[in-house]
Amino acid sequence: MPTDPRLAGPALHLADSLWQDAAIKFGNTAGAVLGFLGVLLAVFFAAGRATGRFSRPLAVVLMLGPAALLLVVGLVVPLLRTVYLSFYDADAAKFVGGRNYGWAATSSQIHGVLLNTLLWLVVAPIAATGLGLLLALLVDRMRGQAVYKSLIFMPMAVSLVAASLIFKLLYESRGPGQNQVGLLSQLAVAVGWDDPPNWILSQPLNNFLLMSAMVWVQTGFAMVVLSAAIKAIPDEITEAARLDGASGVRLFLHVTVPMIRTTLVVVLTTIMIITLKAFDIVRTMTGGNFGTQVLANEMYSQSFEQYNTGRGSALAVILFLAVAPLVVYNIALLRKERATR
Amino acid sequence: MTTPVTTGRRRLLAVPAVLALALTAACSNSSSDGGSGGGGGSAAALTGDCAKYQAYAGHSGTKVSMYASILSPESDSLEKSWAEFTSCTGIKIVYEGSNDFESQLPVRVAGGNAPDLAIIPQPGLLAQMVKSGKVVKPPQQTVENEGKWSPVWKEYGSVNGTFYAAPMSANMKSLVWYSPKAFKAAGYEVPKTWADLVALSDKIARAGGETKPWCGGIGSGTATGWPATDWLEEVVLGSYGGDVYDQWVSHKVKFSDEKITTAMQTVAGWMQNPAWVNGGIGDVKTIATTTFQDAGAPILSNKCAMLQQASFYRAQWPKGTSIGPDGDVFAFQLPAVNPQVHSPVEGGGEFLAAFSDRPEVQAVQNYLSSSEWASSRVKVSPGWVSANQGVDKSLYTDPIDKLSAEALTDPSATFRFDASDLMPAAVGAGAEWKALTAWFAEGQSIQKTASDIDAAWPQ
Numbered sequence: 001m002p003t004d005p006r007l008a009g010p011a012l013h014l015a016d017s018l019w020q021d022a023a024i025k026f027g028n029t030a031g032a033v034l035g036f037l038g039v040l041l042a043v044f045f046a047a048g049r050a051t052g053r054f055s056r057p058l059a060v061v062l063m064l065g066p067a068a069l070l071l072v073v074g075l076v077v078p079l080l081r082t083v084y085l086s087f088y089d090a091d092a093a094k095f096v097g098g099r100n101y102g103w104a105a106t107s108s109q110i111h112g113v114l115l116n117t118l119l120w121l122v123v124a125p126i127a128a129t130g131l132g133l134l135l136a137l138l139v140d141r142m143r144g145q146a147v148y149k150s151l152i153f154m155p156m157a158v159s160l161v162a163a164s165l166i167f168k169l170l171y172e173s174r175g176p177g178q179n180q181v182g183l184l185s186q187l188a189v190a191v192g193w194d195d196p197p198n199w200i201l202s203q204p205l206n207n208f209l210l211m212s213a214m215v216w217v218q219t220g221f222a223m224v225v226l227s228a229a230i231k232a233i234p235d236e237i238t239e240a241a242r243l244d245g246a247s248g249v250r251l252f253l254h255v256t257v258p259m260i261r262t263t264l265v266v267v268l269t270t271i272m273i274i275t276l277k278a279f280d281i282v283r284t285m286t287g288g289n290f291g292t293q294v295l296a297n298e299m300y301s302q303s304f305e306q307y308n309t310g311r312g313s314a315l316a317v318i319l320f321l322a323v324a325p326l327v328v329y330n331i332a333l334l335r336k337e338r339a340t341r
Numbered sequence: 342m343t344t345p346v347t348t349g350r351r352r353l354l355a356v357p358a359v360l361a362l363a364l365t366a367a368c369s370n371s372s373s374d375g376g377s378g379g380g381g382g383s384a385a386a387l388t389g390d391c392a393k394y395q396a397y398a399g400h401s402g403t404k405v406s407m408y409a410s411i412l413s414p415e416s417d418s419l420e421k422s423w424a425e426f427t428s429c430t431g432i433k434i435v436y437e438g439s440n441d442f443e444s445q446l447p448v449r450v451a452g453g454n455a456p457d458l459a460i461i462p463q464p465g466l467l468a469q470m471v472k473s474g475k476v477v478k479p480p481q482q483t484v485e486n487e488g489k490w491s492p493v494w495k496e497y498g499s500v501n502g503t504f505y506a507a508p509m510s511a512n513m514k515s516l517v518w519y520s521p522k523a524f525k526a527a528g529y530e531v532p533k534t535w536a537d538l539v540a541l542s543d544k545i546a547r548a549g550g551e552t553k554p555w556c557g558g559i560g561s562g563t564a565t566g567w568p569a570t571d572w573l574e575e576v577v578l579g580s581y582g583g584d585v586y587d588q589w590v591s592h593k594v595k596f597s598d599e600k601i602t603t604a605m606q607t608v609a610g611w612m613q614n615p616a617w618v619n620g621g622i623g624d625v626k627t628i629a630t631t632t633f634q635d636a637g638a639p640i641l642s643n644k645c646a647m648l649q650q651a652s653f654y655r656a657q658w659p660k661g662t663s664i665g666p667d668g669d670v671f672a673f674q675l676p677a678v679n680p681q682v683h684s685p686v687e688g689g690g691e692f693l694a695a696f697s698d699r700p701e702v703q704a705v706q707n708y709l710s711s712s713e714w715a716s717s718r719v720k721v722s723p724g725w726v727s728a729n730q731g732v733d734k735s736l737y738t739d740p741i742d743k744l745s746a747e748a749l750t751d752p753s754a755t756f757r758f759d760a761s762d763l764m765p766a767a768v769g770a771g772a773e774w775k776a777l778t779a780w781f782a783e784g785q786s787i788q789k790t791a792s793d794i795d796a797a798w799p800q
Contacts, residue, residue: 021437090767090799091472173630175623198623200630201782287563289629289778304444305563306771307469 040066079320086313100314110298110315116207117276117295117322124211124218125271129264131215132222136230137252139223149227153220160217164284167213171199203291210292213281218274222267229263230256262337269330276323295319391429396482397708400701401431407705408449409460409691410442418725422718426708432701450475455696458705460509462691463762464497465769470694471500477695479710480703483507486710489731491750497758498692506692507710510718511728513745514571514651514687514759516672520640521665523552529646535579535678545646546616553620556645557612557628558636559781566774568633569781570761571687572612572649576604578685579677583755590763592798596791605780605787607678612649613781620645629782640670649675651689652745655724665740672741674748684754689762690728728756765799772797 047062089096104110139148155163172182176195180186188196200206233256241255257264279296286292288301295315303312387395411419416438427433437456439445443466449455450473461467470476479487487495487507498506517538524531529545532538542554559568578586581600588594589601596602612618612628619627621639628636634657639645641662648654652672655664662669677685693709695702708714712731719725719732723739728749737743748754761769772794780790 020435173623173627175619175627178621178623198626198630201626203783283563287561287565289565289775290782301563301771306767307447308767 082313082316082320085309086317087310089310090308092309096310100310101318103311104314104318109293112291113293113295113298116291116293119204119207120211120214120275120278120294121272121322123208124214124275125268127211128215128218128271129222129226129268131219132267133226133264135219135223136227137256140227140230149224153224155217156220158217160213160278160280161284163213163217164210164281167209167216168200168285171209173198173200200286201290206286206290206292210281210285213285214275214278218271222271225263225267226260229260233259262333266330266333266337269326269333272326273323273330276319276326295322387429390425393713394426394429394708397426397430397432397704400704403431403699403701404433404435405458405699405702405705406435406437406456407458407460408437408439408442408446408456410438410440410462411460412438412440415724418722419718421721422714423705423708425717426714430704432704434705446470447473450696457695457697457699457702459694459696460691461506461694462689463769464692464758465762465764465766467498467506467692467694468500469766471503471505475696476505477698478503478505479507479695479706480698482707483703483710486707486712489712489729491728491730491752491756493756493758494690494728497690497763506694507706508728509691509693509709509715511688511690511726511745511749512652513726513748514689515575515675515685515748516650516652516654516741516745517675518637518640518648518650518654518670518672519646520643520669521667521671522669523640523643523646531673532676534680535676538676542611542614542617542647551644552646553617553644554646555612555614555618556620556622556636556639556648557618558622558631558633559628559778560630560632564770564774565629566776566778567761568636568650569608569612569628569777570769570773571651571759572608573601573604573777574757574760575649575675575685575687576607576611576678577601577760578687578755578757579675579682580604580607580679582679582682582685583757586757586760590760592764596794597788602787602791605791609787626782626784629778637670652726652741653724655739655741672744674744682755684748684751686748686751686754686756687759688728688749688756689759767797767799768794 043062047058050058085092086100087095087097135152139145139152142148158166170183171185172180173185173196174180174182180189180196182199184199185196197205199209237259238251238255241251246254277296279294279300282288282292282294282297283300288294288297296319299312299315299319302308302315387398409416416436420434420436423434443463446459446461446466447469450470455475459470461470467476484504484507487498487504490508494508494511495504498504498508519531523529527545527548529541530537532541545552545554557568557572559566561567574586577589577600580603585594585600589598594600613625615625618625619631621642621644622628622631622636633650633654637648637650637654637657640648641659658664658670664670674684674686677683693706695706712727712729715727715729715732716736719727719736719742723737723742726737726742726745726749728746730750732746734743734746734750737746749756761773763769764773776785776790776793779785779793780787
């Protein structure tokens with residue numbers, strides 16, 4: 001391999017272990033991929049030669065097998081193990097029955113966490129979907145809509161951590177007599193509110209301030225999907241409604257919304273699932289302090305910061321049970337939609 | 342109908358085959374590259390400059406993996422400090438730093454992928470690792486080398502009375518940062534006792550003007566609250582001495598004990614005093630939302646006079662800030678609340694734990710516990726202190742390092758390790774951070790704060 005001359009000398013020496021580490025990691029990855037491909041190659045080759053009575057069942061097993069295996073290893077086994085761990089103590093050493101769940105049900109700290117999670121679950125998805133719908137309707141009638149749409153969609157490309165950092169700076173606060181450095185505080189001062197509160201500490205407002213970051217990121221997604229759905233409404237239907245005298249709000253409420261109902265629900269549930277799992281925002285902006293903790297972040301904190309796998313797993317199971325119905329409903333709706341189209 | 346299916350399948354086969362070929366080529370290239378980098382260097386004749394490494398000889402061509410939370414550029418200094426050892430003995434230390442170290446180490450150990458050596462900054466995490474049964478006891482030479490540290494360090498490297506990990510470095514937390522220039526201009530003296538400190542704070546507060554005596558910040562992402570645990574620990578140690586502190590760490594003295602709640606009142610009178618804090622930032626509550634990194638900045642604009650922060654805060658000052666007894670900023674040792682307690686020093690440190698007893702691993706352990714290595718590390722770059730008595734203090738070029746080293750190696754000082762690092766993680770990395778943050782941010786009562794922390798103590 002050609003070596004970059006700039007890397008020679010002491011720099012190379014210092015970074016030596018780093019290179020080597022990278023080489024080992026790359027080697028391992030390449031080895032794993034190669035091994036996987038090799039096995040696939042052999043299996044497909046064997047399957048290609050199979051004929052007669054066994055060929056169909058064999059093909060089914062071979063096609064479904066790898067996916068099923070990966071699902072079992074990556075999803076089912078961890079799920080079962082998490083449930084198992086949730087009945088054990090902090091070190092996974094002693095069976096404690098339902099004590100971890102009892103703790104989750106009785107601890108006032110977890111009550112606050114569950115309440116916040118519920119608040120997130122209700123407010124953030126509705127706000128993002130509502131705003132997305134509004135924007136979809138408005139932007140649809142504007143010239144150069146592609147530009148606006150891309151601009152509104154752009155936050156979707158920003159990671160939640162980066163979005164949180166941006167919003168954290170917006171909410172930065174300084175006491176009276178100091179120069180404000182946060183945009184929100186400065187705006188408040190500009191309109192004559194001399195001593196704006198320390199936003200991130202103001203309960204329960206701070207929960208909504210955190211949700212704004214999520215709404216900012218997800219609105220673009222909602223807008224694009226809903227805009228596509230609105231465009232897909234057949235012109236005849238809208239025309240017929242217009243001929244019947246419907247317009248404005250009535251047209252929107254009685255024609256547009258029912259026509260895009262399934263898409264609306266899918267968007268809403270998708271954002272709900274993202275919201276339930278979102279711990280990055282809380283982690284980055286408050287670290288779960290000031291009454292803003294949510295389930296996903298508490299689960300991480302219990303498992304990996306306080307090394308209590310029992311409690312962490314119990315919270316994970318609770319989170320799973322909360323997300324599961326949404327996922328099932330979402331899939332069912334998608335199927336229905338596909339069937340009607 | 343059968344023919345199209347078979348051709349389809351054939352075509353499907355071709356794709357992985359081509360991919361595999363391409364990957365084989367890429368892989369063989371990379372492995373030969375890695376090999377040429379790691380090979381060579383089998384000079385085992387230890388003469389001349391290398392003679393001093395004779396005790397570690399005989400393992401040429403071996404590799405020792407090390408995992409820690411130290412990242413570049415600090416890790417570069419670390420690697421430089423043992424470069425000579427590596428070139429003389431032929432033992433290669435493959436260092437890997439990660440900022441997820443604390444959560445990843447237990448995962449790697451549990452997964453059977455433990456590193457040979459790990460630099461662990463929290464005795465609590467060390468105990469966690471020992472519980473896994475994978476930590477190997479250090480060789481005899483390491484145990485002897487450790488004798489050059491004050492005896493209390495051996496306890497911190499031990500779990501249930503068995504010594505496992507030798508300390509590598511030490512840092513001092515009981516420091517107060519201030520501006521010597523501003524003090525000189527205003528005619529203030531560096532306080533020698535707690536009473537002096539209180540009197541000086543009052544004086545600065547009463548002088549009015551832009552300057553408040555103290556500034557502080559406990560924000561630190563998910564670790565928000567840790568600087569507040571330091572304030573409480575320093576007051577507990579400085580009020581009651583080492584014995585009560587030790588009992589507090591082992592929960593024989595609870596947070597709701599009158600001694601600790603009294604200490605919390607002292608902290609409240611100091612860092613929650615509206616007339617004293619939070620210079621240049623805002624009111625008391627802003628302490629909770631200001632990151633610890635930003636907390637000291639108002640000292641440079643003369644809006645605040647003092648900041649209680651550890652020696653490692655030196656890295657937070659902007660480039661070009663002169664640090665020294667006559668500079669823009671410097672530090673003095675936080676005086677004891679109770680004058681009966683002699684020179685209380687709260688500090689931290691890092692411990693080297695081994696997960697393997699291969700001879701080359703033990704050789705590295707022996708070398709890194711020696712005062713020769715500590716001296717070598719001190720020479721590489723400032724910002725690093727050892728409490729090893731065998732290190733010549735004239736080697737320290739940085740005034741903060743020198744100040745810390747003197748306090749840390751003073752045999753008559755009351756040194757204690759950071760309590761929150763010693764307490765169970767559920768408290769020291771959970772409930773205590775959260776409760777003290779609520780105490781500052783929400784004005785939660787001392788009683789509730791203390792009982793919340795006690796309730797989280799594992800049964």
